[in-house]
Amino acid sequence: xxxxxxxxxxxxxxxxxxxxxxxxxxxxxxxxxxxxxxxxxxxxxxxxxxxxxxxxxxxxxxxxxxxxxxxxxxxxxxxxxxxxxxxxxxxxxxxxxxxxxxxxxxxxxxxxxxxxxxxxxxxxxxxxxxxxxxxxxxxxxxxxxxxxxxxxxxxxxxxxxxxxxxxxxxxxxxxxxxxxxxxxxxxxxxxxxxxxxxxxxxxxxxxxxxxxxxxxxxxxxxxxxxxxxxxxxxxxxxxxxxxxxxxxxxxxxxxxx
Numbered sequence: 584x585x586x587x588x589x590x591x592x593x594x595x596x597x598x599x600x601x602x603x604x605x606x607x608x609x610x611x612x613x614x615x616x617x618x619x620x621x622x623x624x625x626x627x628x629x630x631x632x633x634x635x636x637x638x639x640x641x642x643x644x645x646x647x648x649x650x651x652x653x654x655x656x657x658x659x660x661x662x663x664x665x666x667x668x669x670x671x672x673x674x675x676x677x678x679x680x681x682x683x684x685x686x687x688x689x690x691x692x693x694x695x696x697x698x699x700x701x702x703x704x705x706x707x708x709x710x711x712x713x714x715x716x717x718x719x720x721x722x723x724x725x726x727x728x729x730x731x732x733x734x735x736x737x738x739x740x741x742x743x744x745x746x747x748x749x750x751x752x753x754x755x756x757x758x759x760x761x762x763x764x765x766x767x768x769x770x771x772x773x774x775x776x777x778x779x780x781x782x783x784x785x786x787x788x789x790x791x792x793x794x795x796x797x798x799x800x801x802x803x804x805x806x807x808x809x810x811x812x813x814x815x816x817x818x819x820x821x822x823x824x825x826x827x828x829x830x831x832x833x834x835x836x837x838x839x840x
Contacts, residue, residue, distance in 0.1 A: 609633065612671070616674040653761065671693075784828060
């Protein structure tokens with residue numbers, strides 16, 4: 584059996600506090616889809632006591648079995664039965680691609696869409712395609728501990744610890760499959776058909792996602808784009824501001840209705 588990438592202590596799981604904002608997430612179901620190399624538990628501290636929140640594992644992540652070939656469309660197939668009617672759908676990175684696919688296929692189940700550090704495809708940028716391909720090749724040759732260390736470079740202390748903990752649950756093949764799924768996905772044709780209220784959030788430090796995120800915000804009718812201090816892992820880099828932005832957006836959307 585292939586060895587896990589690394590092991591590390593479990594990070595602090597103190598919930599992010601709400602700071603008094605009343606928002607619809609207390610009253611309606613929400614589905615939080617994690618990014619590549621993570622798992623549903625990445626949201627544990629972020630969502631705190633939201634008892635209607637669902638945090639599934641993508642195929643090949645956490646306790647979910649891999650699918651072959653790994654494709655965003657197949658990931659969406661695996662998750663669709665777990666999306667309650669009238670859900671707020673939240674996706675981070677690769678999970679945002681899956682959330683986008685789900686919202687396009689099953690609009691009757693989704694009341695709002697929130698995409699965090701998500702691009703609709705990496706294939707519009709040769710640099711991103713090259714970077715993803717290089718990461719996949721590195722996984723084949725770089726020792727697991729070195730790969731984890733490289734993944735934490737430039738991260739905040741909290742995010743570095745969180746990445747180490749999350750990556751410890753993965754093998755080379757599971758992370759490689761997640762990168763493969765992102766590399767093959769093209770959600771651009773779906774954007775103009777998304778009709779639900781949509782929030783797009785980017786981290787100011789990770790410019791690699793800015794062009795794709797802007798494309799999402801410009802193409803989905805009425806979508807809102809917000810830029811926050813932090814990098815790709817906004818839910819650990821800047822959890823308080825990210826929760827505040829999400830809560831405020833949903834409060835505004837559902838107050839208008």
